[in-house]
Amino acid sequence: MMTPLYKYGYFGDEFSLIAAFVLGLGFGFALERAGFGSARKLAAQFYLYDMSVFKVMFTAIVTAMLGVTYLGWIGWLDLSLVYLVPTHLGPQILGGLVLGVGFVVGGYCPGTSVAALATGRIDAILYALGILAGTFVYAEVYPWIKDFVNSGAMGQVTLPQIFDIPWGLVVFAVVAIAVVGFWGAASIERRSGGNP
Amino acid sequence: MNNRPASPYANPHLAGIGLGLVLLAAFVVMGRGLGASGAFGSTMSWLVNLVAPTHAQANEYFQGYLGDGTTHPLKAWLVFEVIGLATGALLSGLLAGRARFTVEKGPRVSTGVRLVCAFAGGILMAFGAHLARGCTSGQALTGGALLNVGSWAFMLMVFVGGYAVAWFFRWQWR
Numbered sequence: 451m452m453t454p455l456y457k458y459g460y461f462g463d464e465f466s467l468i469a470a471f472v473l474g475l476g477f478g479f480a481l482e483r484a485g486f487g488s489a490r491k492l493a494a495q496f497y498l499y500d501m502s503v504f505k506v507m508f509t510a511i512v513t514a515m516l517g518v519t520y521l522g523w524i525g526w527l528d529l530s531l532v533y534l535v536p537t538h539l540g541p542q543i544l545g546g547l548v549l550g551v552g553f554v555v556g557g558y559c560p561g562t563s564v565a566a567l568a569t570g571r572i573d574a575i576l577y578a579l580g581i582l583a584g585t586f587v588y589a590e591v592y593p594w595i596k597d598f599v600n601s602g603a604m605g606q607v608t609l610p611q612i613f614d615i616p617w618g619l620v621v622f623a624v625v626a627i628a629v630v631g632f633w634g635a636a637s638i639e640r641r642s643g644g645n646p
Numbered sequence: 647m648n649n650r651p652a653s654p655y656a657n658p659h660l661a662g663i664g665l666g667l668v669l670l671a672a673f674v675v676m677g678r679g680l681g682a683s684g685a686f687g688s689t690m691s692w693l694v695n696l697v698a699p700t701h702a703q704a705n706e707y708f709q710g711y712l713g714d715g716t717t718h719p720l721k722a723w724l725v726f727e728v729i730g731l732a733t734g735a736l737l738s739g740l741l742a743g744r745a746r747f748t749v750e751k752g753p754r755v756s757t758g759v760r761l762v763c764a765f766a767g768g769i770l771m772a773f774g775a776h777l778a779r780g781c782t783s784g785q786a787l788t789g790g791a792l793l794n795v796g797s798w799a800f801m802l803m804v805f806v807g808g809y810a811v812a813w814f815f816r817w818q819w820r
Contacts (some may be wrong), residue, residue, distance in 0.1 A: 453673075453674045453675070453677075454673065454674060454675065454676060454677030454678075455674065455675050455676075456676045456677055457677040466676065466723060467721070467723065467726045468726075469675050469676060470676075470723045470724070470726035471726045472730060473668060473671060473675070473727060473730065474726065474727035474728060474729060474730020474731040474732075474734060475730040475734035475737075476664070476668035476671070476730075476734060477665070477668050477680050477730065477731050477734060477783075478730060478731035478732060478733060478734025478735035478736075478737075478738070479664075479734035479735065479737060479738045480664040480665040480668055480734075481665070481731070481734075481735055482734070482735040482736075482738035482739050482742075483655065483656040483661045483664065483742075484655060484656060484658060484661035484662070484665070485655035485656075487735055487739060487744065489750035489751070489764075490750050490751070490752065490819060491655070493818075493819045494819070495808070496808045496809055496812035497812060497816065497820060502655075502658045505662060506658045506662040507662070507782075507786065507787065507790070509658065509659045509661075509662025509665075509666060510663070510665035510666035510669060510787060510791075511666065511787065511790040511791045512666065513662065513663050513665075513666025513669075513670065514666040514667075514669040514670045514673065514787075514791035515790075515791040515792075515793070517667070517670035517673075518673055518791065518792065521670075521674065527673070527674060529792075531677050532673050532679075532792060533678045533679070534789070534792055534794050535780050535784065535794060535796060535797065536779070536796070537794065537795045537796030538779070538796060539795075539799055541778065542777070542778045542779065542785075542796045542797075542799050542800045542803075543799055543800070543803050544777055544778075544803075545773075545775065545776070545777030545778025545779075545800060545803075546774065546799065546800040546801065546802065546803025546804045546806070546807060547774070547803045547804075547806060547807035547810075548770055548773050548774035548807065549770070549775060549778060549781065549782070549800075549803075549804050550774070550803060550804040550805060550806060550807020550808035550809075550810070550811075551770055551774075551807045551811050552768070552769075552771035552774055553767070553771070553782075553804065554767075554807075554808045554811050554812050554815050555767035555811070555815060555818075556763060556764050556767015556770070557750060557763075557764060557767060557818075558764075558767070558768075558771075559771065559783070560682035560683045560685075560686060560771060560781045560782070561680075561681075561682035561728075561731065561781065561782060561783040562782075563768070564682060564728055564731050564735070565731060565732070566735075566750070567732070568731075568732035568733070568735040568736040568739070568745075569735055569736060569739035569744060570745050570746050570747040570748060571748060571749070571750050572747060572748065573749045573750050573751065573760055573761055573764040574750070574764070576761045576762075576768070577764040577765065577767055577768040577771075578686075578768060579765060580764065580765040580766060580768020580769045580771070580772070581683070581686045581768040581771055581772045581775075582686060582689065582693070582772075583765070583768070583769055583772070584768060584769035584770070584771065584772025584773055585690040585772045585776070586690055586694065587769070587772075587773075588707065588773055588776045589690070589691075589694075589705055589707035589708055590705070592705070592706060592707045596706075599777060606794075607794075607795045607796075608792065608793045608794060608795060609794075609795055610793060612795050620793055624793070632659075
């Protein structure tokens, strides 16, 4: 059996919406378990007394990265059929900066705000309304910023491709960076006195 | 919603493995990763189309979500995924006794100011996610695992941006 199942035609668009709901269930459950339904817990990442955002994100990235690498290696997953968001370095660097500021000001990102509002956080409701308002303003100014948003197109490109390094070596490097990062995060938490 | 004491959160690495397996399942089943911000795009396009259809259909951004009008704008993959996200989070929150109506804030900030900040943060987030073609889920998490160049650049800048302004907003959290 070859995967991605959807891309190989094992099911159609209607069933893909059911798959979306079920995958979302797992996504939301994991986020809430991690404590990401709480803005205080999320914001703590930027004040160094609780590095859970880094730990959860990097553990998830490493898990999924090792998974796709292994499934690709044994030939069960055609990684070329997994969608990659095209790279536009300039807009993505600026977008990351703006989003980072929004994270500290608002306390959430879009996914975690949904997890938080579902568990009764009033601030997350305001945050989600802010995203809707911002989306409206963005749509209205889009004609003027469109050229910038689409600038620097590099296509669908991975780190191994752009640096011409074997996939496996980049995977190994990411795992090594994560392990050192986890050790560093734990020692930073100890030094900052941990979560009050 | 209930009064029993909240259970402690899961070990971050355990929760991360769970999240990573859900992401891996999305790659294997769908050939795409997880996301969130796109669902807000669908929702806003649907709302504007309800209130001012001519305006929505003349706007390039909304038009992208509305398409040729044969499919309901909310009948989108990310909308269903986000409904699942909310359901899964509520389920976990109820099981752990953590679901309750409250405002997340530090002790030094008033509820009103915190809510204004939350709204403002959401506006910034919308701009950031649109410029970057995805948010923490669709870019950092999904693209991170796929070694996507733009996703890694984006993820680094999220931390840079957050740490750069964290000091100025510490009154909100501590």
